[in-house]
Amino acid sequence: MTIKNLALSAAFVSVAGGAMADDTATVQKFYDLLSNPTSQDHVAAFEASVSENWESIGDYSGSSKSSEAFLGQIGGFGKLIPDLEWSVQAMHQAGDFVTVRSRATGTPVGPMFGVDGEGRSFDIMTIDIHELNDGKIIRSYHVEDWAGALQQLAGR
Template sequence: MTNLRTKVAALSIAAATLATSAFADDKANVQKFYDFLSNPGSETHAEALVAVIADDWQSIGDYSGDAKSREAFIGQLGGFSKLIPDLNWSVEDMIEANGKVIVRGRATGTPVGPLFGVDGEGRSFEIMSIDIHTLEDGKIVQTHHVEDWAGALQQLSGR
């Protein structure tokens, strides 16, 4: 009986180690997403992002149900690198549960031109974002996201 208990304990420890390792990999892969957001003009960060998101990854940011593809997302962020060269997207909190990684983030930056039609005249913004990343086999397959762009525009307009 003692031998059986020892084997069960050993299997439990092994399973916990594997689960912890998978969780660490998922978090590390999701972190690469934010590394790219902070360095959208970097080919190195874009390649690291492509390595951790699925070919058919979907970015969903509104209630229309329309999804943005990986290529469209990377292209859009490339434009942001020119408009907001100091864009920084930091992870404030990261929670993993049931194949999803939820991130509370903070984006800061100073646009060098009009952002969504608002000329900030050298002002900076700081906003919060909430993202829900769904992962399968270590790859991000879908991201639902909400950013406080209205708050950014309010800050840029000096209100």
């Protein structure tokens, strides 16, 4: 490879790399909502960051949640777990996908998934993959360790 070709290749990589949008700020709004599920400002920021047909996918059952269903579920979590904190531990973007490892902690004020935690707290790992198009999240795949949370709440 000649020096000229090497310089052109480096310039192309630089331009191509600079053209890719940084979608991490958009994805962060998702976690800001999870930590503040009763805040109308965070709900509005979430709604602005997701596409009209956004899907929340948590398993391979073929079903998904719409943003409306997701907001209903998260609102319920906000009442059940008023100190819910969903902190991002690592975020990595590759093309149109942003992968997030986060930590969810909280102390439910009532039974959670049938387990009365008696004032106990949980601390779990979550993994999410957000797919974006034109600066909006179109789909979020997620896995949370709710079984671990229930074990912690049950005192095991």
